[in-house]
Amino acid sequence: MKLERRLVINTGGMFSGKSTELQRQGERHELRGHSVLYVKPAMDTRYSENELVTHDGQKVKAVSVDTKKPDELLFIIRIMQTEVICIDEIQFFDLHMIEIIDGLLKLGKRIYCSGLDLDFEGKPFEITALLMAKADEVKKLHAVCDNCGNDAWVSPRKTDDKEQVKLGEKESYYPLCRTCFYNEQYNGFWGFDNE
Numbered sequence: 001m002k003l004e005r006r007l008v009i010n011t012g013g014m015f016s017g018k019s020t021e022l023q024r025q026g027e028r029h030e031l032r033g034h035s036v037l038y039v040k041p042a043m044d045t046r047y048s049e050n051e052l053v054t055h056d057g058q059k060v061k062a063v064s065v066d067t068k069k070p071d072e073l074l075f076i077i078r079i080m081q082t083e084v085i086c087i088d089e090i091q092f093f094d095l096h097m098i099e100i101i102d103g104l105l106k107l108g109k110r111i112y113c114s115g116l117d118l119d120f121e122g123k124p125f126e127i128t129a130l131l132m133a134k135a136d137e138v139k140k141l142h143a144v145c146d147n148c149g150n151d152a153w154v155s156p157r158k159t160d161d162k163e164q165v166k167l168g169e170k171e172s173y174y175p176l177c178r179t180c181f182y183n184e185q186y187n188g189f190w191g192f193d194n195e
């Protein structure tokens, strides 16, 4: 069976299971005998240099690609003849990565990307938003709100840092649903209670 070219985006906040979903998708192709390449941004060294590791500790081998030079990915794929490409933490890559992904789709590849949809202030990551528009399938995943237990929508930062890209884990981000986020950010501002 010929593998159909397709772009799938797994998105959502921190701790929503995006990397786990990416590995599951890759593993299903491996079971079918397809060659799978896992890719992660070179700057993401939170857990491991050569492996893609989820928050719950599952690992697969991954190549690190410089976020400012996504062309490296074309080079690697040409060498490895990969049919399926699973890219994690897509929000960290330069917008040029979109052209690379378009090119890979034209070559007939199957692409899965996982990444944050929104930053800690609830503003979209541009690359994720654009890829969601181009995708064949978008999966929105949800963590559990730290405050009330509903589906989380955003991952605010526990500290006052303002830069959009900042690596962090449980100690620096927490999942919140939309209502709890609005209550925390704007309570009193609009003069009504977000019940």
Ligand SMILES: [Zn+2]
Binding pocket: 145, 146, 147, 148, 149, 150, 176, 177, 178, 179, 180, 181
């Ligand atoms: Zn909540």
